[in-house]
Amino acid sequence: MLNKGGAMSLSSGLTRSLRERGTELQPWLFVFTAAALIYLVAPPVLFILSTSFVSEIGPDAGAFTLRHYRNIFGSLSDLTRLLWNSLVFSGGSAGAALLLGTTVAWLAERTNAPFRSLAYAFAFISFGVPGIVKVIGWILLFGPRAGLINVAVRDMTGIFPIFNLFSMAGMILVEAVVWSPVVFLLMAPPFRSMDPALEEAGMVAGSSNWQVFMRVTVPLAAPSVLAVLLLTVVRAIESFETPALVGLPAGIEVLTTKIYRQIKSGFFPRYGEASAYSIILIGLVALGLIFYHRRTGHGHKFTTVTGKGYRPRRIDLGRWRWPAGFLLLTLPALQVAPLIALVWASLLPYMQHPSRKAFELVSLKNYFATFNDPTIVLAVTNSLTISLTAASATVLITFVAAWLIVRTNIPGRWALDQLAMFPLVLPGLVLGVAILKLYAALPLPIYGTIWIMFFAFVVSFLPYGMRFSYTGLLSIHRELEESSATCGGSWRQTVTKILVPLMLPALFAGWIYIFLITIRHLSLPLLLYGPGSQVISVTIWELWDNGRIGEVAAFSLLTTTGTVLLAILFRRLSERFSVAV
Amino acid sequence: MKALLTAVIFAVSILGSAWGQTAKPTTLADLAKYTGPDRERILYDGARREGKVVWYTSLVPYKEIGKFFESKYPGVTVETYRANAVEIAGRVLTETRSKRYVVDAIETTPGALMIFRDNQLLMPYTSRHLAEYPDGSKEGVSGGLVLWTTDRESYIGVGYNKNGVSTADVPKNFDDLLKPALKGKMGVGDAETEARIVGAMLKAKGESFVRRLKEQDVRLYGVTGPGLNELIVTGEVPLSFAAFSTNIGHSVAKGAPVAWVAMDLAVANAGGAAISARAQRPHAALLLTDFLLSPEGQKMLTEKFRYGSPVKDYGFVRWYPEKGLTTSEYTERQDRWLKLLLEITRR
Numbered sequence: 001m002l003n004k005g006g007a008m009s010l011s012s013g014l015t016r017s018l019r020e021r022g023t024e025l026q027p028w029l030f031v032f033t034a035a036a037l038i039y040l041v042a043p044p045v046l047f048i049l050s051t052s053f054v055s056e057i058g059p060d061a062g063a064f065t066l067r068h069y070r071n072i073f074g075s076l077s078d079l080t081r082l083l084w085n086s087l088v089f090s091g092g093s094a095g096a097a098l099l100l101g102t103t104v105a106w107l108a109e110r111t112n113a114p115f116r117s118l119a120y121a122f123a124f125i126s127f128g129v130p131g132i133v134k135v136i137g138w139i140l141l142f143g144p145r146a147g148l149i150n151v152a153v154r155d156m157t158g159i160f161p162i163f164n165l166f167s168m169a170g171m172i173l174v175e176a177v178v179w180s181p182v183v184f185l186l187m188a189p190p191f192r193s194m195d196p197a198l199e200e201a202g203m204v205a206g207s208s209n210w211q212v213f214m215r216v217t218v219p220l221a222a223p224s225v226l227a228v229l230l231l232t233v234v235r236a237i238e239s240f241e242t243p244a245l246v247g248l249p250a251g252i253e254v255l256t257t258k259i260y261r262q263i264k265s266g267f268f269p270r271y272g273e274a275s276a277y278s279i280i281l282i283g284l285v286a287l288g289l290i291f292y293h294r295r296t297g298h299g300h301k302f303t304t305v306t307g308k309g310y311r312p313r314r315i316d317l318g319r320w321r322w323p324a325g326f327l328l329l330t331l332p333a334l335q336v337a338p339l340i341a342l343v344w345a346s347l348l349p350y351m352q353h354p355s356r357k358a359f360e361l362v363s364l365k366n367y368f369a370t371f372n373d374p375t376i377v378l379a380v381t382n383s384l385t386i387s388l389t390a391a392s393a394t395v396l397i398t399f400v401a402a403w404l405i406v407r408t409n410i411p412g413r414w415a416l417d418q419l420a421m422f423p424l425v426l427p428g429l430v431l432g433v434a435i436l437k438l439y440a441a442l443p444l445p446i447y448g449t450i451w452i453m454f455f456a457f458v459v460s461f462l463p464y465g466m467r468f469s470y471t472g473l474l475s476i477h478r479e480l481e482e483s484s485a486t487c488g489g490s491w492r493q494t495v496t497k498i499l500v501p502l503m504l505p506a507l508f509a510g511w512i513y514i515f516l517i518t519i520r521h522l523s524l525p526l527l528l529y530g531p532g533s534q535v536i537s538v539t540i541w542e543l544w545d546n547g548r549i550g551e552v553a554a555f556s557l558l559t560t561t562g563t564v565l566l567a568i569l570f571r572r573l574s575e576r577f578s579v580a581v
Numbered sequence: 582m583k584a585l586l587t588a589v590i591f592a593v594s595i596l597g598s599a600w601g602q603t604a605k606p607t608t609l610a611d612l613a614k615y616t617g618p619d620r621e622r623i624l625y626d627g628a629r630r631e632g633k634v635v636w637y638t639s640l641v642p643y644k645e646i647g648k649f650f651e652s653k654y655p656g657v658t659v660e661t662y663r664a665n666a667v668e669i670a671g672r673v674l675t676e677t678r679s680k681r682y683v684v685d686a687i688e689t690t691p692g693a694l695m696i697f698r699d700n701q702l703l704m705p706y707t708s709r710h711l712a713e714y715p716d717g718s719k720e721g722v723s724g725g726l727v728l729w730t731t732d733r734e735s736y737i738g739v740g741y742n743k744n745g746v747s748t749a750d751v752p753k754n755f756d757d758l759l760k761p762a763l764k765g766k767m768g769v770g771d772a773e774t775e776a777r778i779v780g781a782m783l784k785a786k787g788e789s790f791v792r793r794l795k796e797q798d799v800r801l802y803g804v805t806g807p808g809l810n811e812l813i814v815t816g817e818v819p820l821s822f823a824a825f826s827t828n829i830g831h832s833v834a835k836g837a838p839v840a841w842v843a844m845d846l847a848v849a850n851a852g853g854a855a856i857s858a859r860a861q862r863p864h865a866a867l868l869l870t871d872f873l874l875s876p877e878g879q880k881m882l883t884e885k886f887r888y889g890s891p892v893k894d895y896g897f898v899r900w901y902p903e904k905g906l907t908t909s910e911y912t913e914r915q916d917r918w919l920k921l922l923l924e925i926t927r928r
Contacts, residue, residue, distance in 0.1 A: 136808075136811070139812075139817065140815060143812075143815070143817040145745075145816065145817050145818075145819070146745075146815050146816035146817045147817070166800075243803070244771075244803025244804070245802070245803055245804065245808075247803070248771060248801045248802055248803040249768070249800045249801065249802050250928070251801070251926075251927060251928030257803060261771070349835040349836060349837075350814050350832055350835045350836065350837040351811060351814055351815045352814075352815070352837075361836075373644065374644075374648070375644065433671065436671075436672070436675055437675055437679075440675050440676060440678075440679035440681055441679050447679075447681065448681075448683060526664065526668070527664075527668060527671075527672075529662070530662050530683070531635050531636075531660030531661055531662050531683075532660055542641065542663065544807060544808070545641055545805065545807050546641045546642070546807065546831075547807040547810050547811065547828050547831050547832065549811050
């Protein structure tokens with residue numbers, strides 16, 4: 001019979017054994033992961049770096065130049081204005097998205113507020129609708145001259161417009177609404193897997209629900225909140241649709257609208273200044289990442305899932321249950337609002353305000369018209385193939401990278417995070433051109449096939465996969481893996497039976513996000529698709545470019561429904577193999 | 582002796598001419614200039630052997646056009662990459678530098694075609710329909726061969742919502758855009774395509790006129806032509822002086838309360854049909870280009886898809902902003918027009 005000391009000695013011996021076995025593999029995993037990330041990320045970054053220093057047109061084309069940087073810094077007053085607008089817009093929208101998304105995630109995961117599944121359903125639905133279509137939906141509702149709601153309020157009260165969408169406030173709100181489902185899905189897993197013991201200790205010590213929330217729950221969620229804040233701020237800086245559609249009519253220009261104009265200016269695309277802007281953005285994001293790692297460097301302080309029989313406690317909100325439920329409904333409602341405008345548009349030959357004449361014109365013609373396209377089947381098959389494989393590959397590689405960062409002591413492991421985060425600041429257009437040039441030059445059978453889009457998506461969505469994996473892993477204590485070894489589990493068993501099932505909710509959230517967003521992603525496929533590799537988003541764009549907004553709406557709604565149903569199916573499957581938390 | 586020499590030269594020239602028309606062409610260059618009566622049959626036989634044609638085009642209804650072509654010429658499939666001129670230019674240049682010769686036939690706007698011309702990426706060709714096209718619509722080289730031919734046009738002018746602008750306030754010329762009643766009601770897109778209307782204004786009225794438009798509080802929208810068209814249809818933008826006739830025409834056909842009028846000059850957004858100098862399927866490429874330029878192809882483009890034709894007179898003055906300019910001159914002018922457009926819409 002073993003005494004306590006003997007048991008501990010055996011346990012530590014087994015743990016050591018697990019560590020040793022894991023340690024043997026670590027360098028190989030690190031080398032393989034780093035090589036894969038370098039292969040994916042380095043070429044576009046090098047392309048942008050070199051392009052920012054090379055003259056593109058004129059007699060000195062191809063020569064080294066600092067002209068692009070000089071042009072940017074030469075117009076400092078313009079740059080200051082652009083930076084200020086970008087910061088207000090990104091900070092404001094990220095803050096608002098974080099507030100709404102985190103609140104809803106906490107209500108859905110840690111309280112007994114109703115309508116939880118509605119929040120999930122609409123978060124997924126929102127990903128299926130192209131960004132441009134959503135923003136147009138908001139313009140149809142709150143356009144200062146003809147917005148459906150503005151006109152309705154005018155007819156009832158005489159106040160006009162009740163809200164002018166074409167303003168900085170409008171830009172911030174639209175972007176926040178677009179991003180709040182992402183924040184919600186990123187924040188839900190950490191809340192879901194939070195160790196109740198810490199909160200219960202707070203309650204036992206006599207703290208109120210509010211005090212426990214502020215002093216225990218919020219600090220525990222801090223690394224996830226920081227990670228998500230970083231992601232949303234950077235993403236908002238890079239956002240294009242909202243600034244172009246909502247900001248420009250208000251006379252508000254931001255960095256991305258400027259970059260876009262640089263690229264699109266003239267018939268010969270100019271990537272020089274756009275690349276120089278990207279390099280500046282990369283610098284800013286690198287600073288942000290250093291700050292982030294300093295804040296979350298002591299990851300163990302923030303672990304929320306430990307081996308101590310965690311079972312998250314749902315807080316009973318009592319009489320606040322229903323008000324909280326209505327607050328939770330804000331997220332679905334804000335996702336539904338532009339969809340209503342979209343459904344209305346899909347039933348009409350052309351967009352117009354509700355009236356007797358308009359109702360007489362309502363039909364399903366736009367829905368039937370979408371089935372009239374013989375290339376639809378090919379586009380759907382291509383899109384599904386690309387999105388399924390790209391989402392899986394991205395999640396796999398970022399999961400391994402995150403595990404190496406969080407669980408090992410390999411020097412330089414943080415470089416993996418830096419590498420994976422780079423693509424966040426590469427403007428889609430520049431990234432697309434870099435990928436196009438790379439695979440046109442490489443003697444691989446990828447150019448001209450759907451697989452060029454696969455590689456582009458994997459590169460583009462590495463940062464998202466990384467944040468989903470990283471925040472998920474950060475919240476799981478290593479003692480759970482160590483317990484597996486104590487019980488005699490092999491390293492492989494520990495990974496497949498403990499780590500992956502515990503991580504599945506976070507991994508699945510990342511996977512489904514990438515899957516849904518790549519299905520409707522436009523800027524990359526538009527550059528990279530070729531004859532025979534048509535995808536759904538390009539079909540939507542063509543309908544839009546052809547002025548068929550009714551068919552755009554119908555096709556978007558149909559594809560959204562299809563992909564969301566598919567997502568639900570995958571979610572069910574993932575639940576079968578994950579640990580219910 | 583002199584008479585004999587003349588007779589010999591005459592006979593040789595006749596024979597040479599006859600050979601030029603009837604000898605079976607073997608290379609892409611021979612095929613492109615072949616004008617024999619059996620041109621269509623030779624092209625179709627060859628195209629069937631080739632099986633398909635890879636077509637890079639900016640034409641929006643490319644699927645319908647491809648379907649029509651495939652039904653007329655069974656056994657030849659059309660594989661398409663559809664994008665705007667800038668994207669097509671970027672892709673063809675990238676592919677050429679990587680020695681990937683994918684594209685056979687091209688249909689896009691002059692900005693890209695001029696770049697291809699400068700880089701010797703186009704094959705001079707002829708077609709039995711070319712005689713029907715005015716000289717201005719053909720980018721000629723020599724010997725009756727062309728680098729591209731304008732197969733469709735759309736025009737930039739004033740598009741407006743009838744519920745947002747009263748009939749009396751609808752502008753009839755550029756000067757009318759300064760009417761006080763239109764202040765705060767106008768919007769434009771922010772692309773070069775739309776900015777060409779500034780070029781037309783400069784040409785017709787001068788820079789001081791363009792700058793006076795700033796007083797009218799014209800709003801800038803980050804959308805392409807179709808997006809701006811939707812905003813006009815909904816009434817969010819009551820009027821735009823940079824609206825495409827084709828977009829408005831499609832909305833009119835659906836019953837939307839919108840209309841289009843030409844100003845002093847209507848900017849012609851012309852699309853040209855061309856052949857890649859490295860076409861891997863030359864028969865099919867020429868067959869498709871011939872089809873676009875044929876009366877049948879033109880009928881489809883103008884009647885079904887509401888494009889304008891360079892052959893027809895629409896009662897307004899057309900202006901081709903790229904005509905007579907080198908690529909760099911055209912690019913510089915476009916930059917200037919866009920800069921001016923951004924200045925007059927800055928708030």
